[in-house]
Amino acid sequence: MSRVVVFDEFGGPDVMHVVEEPVVEPAAGEVRVRIEAFAVNPLDLMMRSGASPVTVPLPHARLGVEGTGVIDALGPETTGLEIGDPVILTAVPDATVRGSYAEYTTVPASRVVARPAGLGITEAAAIWVAYSTAYGALVEKAGMRPGDHVLITAASGGVGRAAIQIADQIGAVPIAVTRHTAKKDDLLAAGAAAVIATDQVDVVEAVRHHTGGTGADIVLDLVTGPGQQDLVKAARPGGTLVAAGFLDPRPTPFPRSTPLTIFSYQSFEHTLDAVVVKRMAAFLNAGVRLGALRPAIDTVFALDDVVEAHRHREKGLHTGGKIVVTV
Known part of the structure; x- marks a missing residue:
């Protein structure tokens, strides 16, 4: 039984x-x-x-x-x-x-x-959904490359933390967004290159500051809702925004006349594709082996x-x- x-x-x-x-x-x-x-x-x-x-x-x-x-x-x-x-x-x-x-x-x-060898049972139980979602959105969908400035909302959540680690492993520059200043030190310790606490600073101005005025190359929006409008403004012209979450239940106004490529992403888009899953598993194994990925x-x-x-x-x-x- x-x-x-x-x-x-x-x-x-x-x-x-x-x-x-x-x-x-x-x-x-x-x-x-x-x-x-x-x-x-x-x-x-x-x-x-x-x-x-x-x-x-x-x-x-x-x-x-x-x-x-x-x-x-x-x-x-x-x-x-x-x-x-x-x-x-x-x-x-x-x-x-x-x-x-x-x-x-x-x-x-x-x-x-x-x-992956080296993962305990509890870590192995918790790694796939968050890391496959972050990898699929950033690498497969947005084509993240070394040096890209990547703005990550809801950064203290499971997918957000995974995205920080994956960006670091690729050689990109993860910029974490959180609503609470109290989480800043924790996110820096988790690997964020910079942390923007929205209870203290303006997202658009802070992103400009951390990117030398150019804006984020990639935005991973795990919240959506009305706040996405500021994220669009924080991205550089020609950049990419991937909407991969729904933490804010309010409607998300569709950006008009924006010089961005905007994707909506759901993890099963790739986790049901055997070829992509093979790439995900290889990336995950390498990251665990190197100590770069750990839930x-x-x-x-x-x-x-x-x-x-x-x-x-x-x-x-x-x-x-x-x-x-x-x-």
Whole structure:
């Protein structure tokens, strides 16, 4: 049997409960993964509360788009993997049916990559979503190069911190944006070349100062909303803005007559592309090996405490690191 987190109605963390279900055999081309740990992501909270942009069929819906574990069984015609291989989930098709909030799950073999050597289980559970999103937006979409000045909003969050580290690894210049001056030292320690605290300075003026008057080459907007207008002004003519987040629920006015290339980015654009996933995995492995990429962990909970893990996330008690649940 497998312990699985399910919910039968939309609502707060209390709607989740742990049940036991038979362990499913992997189909052709699939693997079964014995989950060791998974991370709590904003999408999980949206799905549980009924605010998800995708349909969540009730009752008995599952959660979880990120996790790490060990290959436990191979389906027919599955090649290139062995039982006992430690892996990271790169995508969970039908997360409402076989999400990672469980002791076991099955996924297509193409949706796992080898776990980087040197990563602990809790770090491995928390690395893929944030780092693949930041890498996909900055490298694959925006074409980030050494020397580029990269403006990163919501920099203290998981994707923001990943973007700082990835920019450093490439040789770009990450400029972090945060709403709170108190987070400045922490972001500098995390690798930001400069930090702009919007409770103290104007974004446009500060970016001009840190870029010698030219503006940012790339803007990674993880917030969107009305504040994006200032980010457009902070970018250099001919620069690139990638909107990859939705932390501000207010409408985002579409920039008109702007000399920027503007992209909207969602991570599944690349995490479902086997060729790009291979590049992502290679970059991730190199970064971990060099010590350049390392996810921050906030708090670790046990599976039986998954409700508390969601409460912790909703109350904003996390410090920017990921919340991880061990199984």
